[in-house]
Ligand SMILES: Nc1ncnc2c1ncn2[C@@H]1O[C@H](COP(=O)(O)OP(=O)(O)O)[C@@H](O)[C@H]1O
């Protein structure tokens with residue numbers, strides 16, 4: 001590498017490590033950063049928060065998620081100090097706006113568990129802030145629109161969302177809007193719920209969770225990721241996520257799919273081989289393509305990356321240098 005040759009002097013290339021804009025932590029180093037933050041979660045509460053097939057336990061919350069919540073608290077406090085500095089510069093106080101956190105990652109990687117956990121941990125942290133969680137599935141176009149546009153097998157791809165509406169929503173939150181509402185998606189029906197809205201009333205913290213939240217804008221445009229004060233990417237090997245997706249499909253098949261209202265109800269009735277072939281197809285043709293083409297390329301944009309091993313446990317954490 002050119003810099004190391006120059007730094008090494010004498011024209012002899014010295015073995016060097018590529019300079020990195022990230023700091024990497026093993027789990028044992030990361031867990032130390034909890035710094036005594038108390039665990040306020042009971043086993044029953046964690047059971048209600050965790051997603052289907054997510055084997056998370058309280059040890060993981062203590063060692064991984066509590067340091068994450070502490071770090072986010074520090075970012076938020078620093079944000080307040082920056083606002084005060086700008087207020088001093090302007091000669092008038094600057095009103096605080098919600099602190100916006102983005103959480104990205106593949107289908108079936110466990111984003112929603114992380115998002116719900118952080119919502120609870122942050123809300124119980126210093127100052128007990130109001131925390132609202134919005135998932136981007138509410139901004140998917142209804143199935144009728146997706147079908148009309150030939151996008152039913154592109155669900156979760158950037159073009160399957162009303163990105164303008166999502167950007168309008170997050171911009172309005174950042175602009176301090178008093179009351180907003182967003183559409184609601186029902187994973188059972190596999191569709192937007194007609195007329196249903198989630199109301200968002202100027203929270204102290206807004207978490208926006210979804211596959212594509214770290215996507216960049218087209219040239220000259222703005223994306224929701226431009227409005228994030230902190231972002232997190234939940235990462236794992238593609239093969240591991242594939243297995244989790246298939247395992248979860250079978251867990252859903254024994255539970256949610258037995259409900260006649262479930263879009264996937266027919267797959268509770270076919271034999272195991274047919275169900276497995278369908279789950280494989282959904283993964284291979286939709287979710288894996290989307291992961292590789294659209295989601296993974298956004299990973300390096302996150303403030304923090306949580307990397308899971310095959311057993312779902314987070315073994316490595318990567319923090320972007322400030
Ligand atoms: N077909 C389905 N029917 C009902 N619930 C589902 C279905 N697919 C996924 N879910 C649930 O929706 C939530 C989000 O899943 P997903 O988008 O894959 O993200 P992640 O696994 O990263 O949280 C999870 O809690 C999951 O259990």
Ligand SMILES: CC(C)(COP(=O)(O)O)[C@@H](O)C(=O)NCCC(=O)O
Nearest residue numbers: 107135136137155156210211282286
């Ligand atoms: C609803 C989803 C697009 C996730 O949406 P998100 O909240 O991450 O924006 C995804 O869970 C999904 O249904 N994907 C389509 C392919 C499949 O059925 O697995």
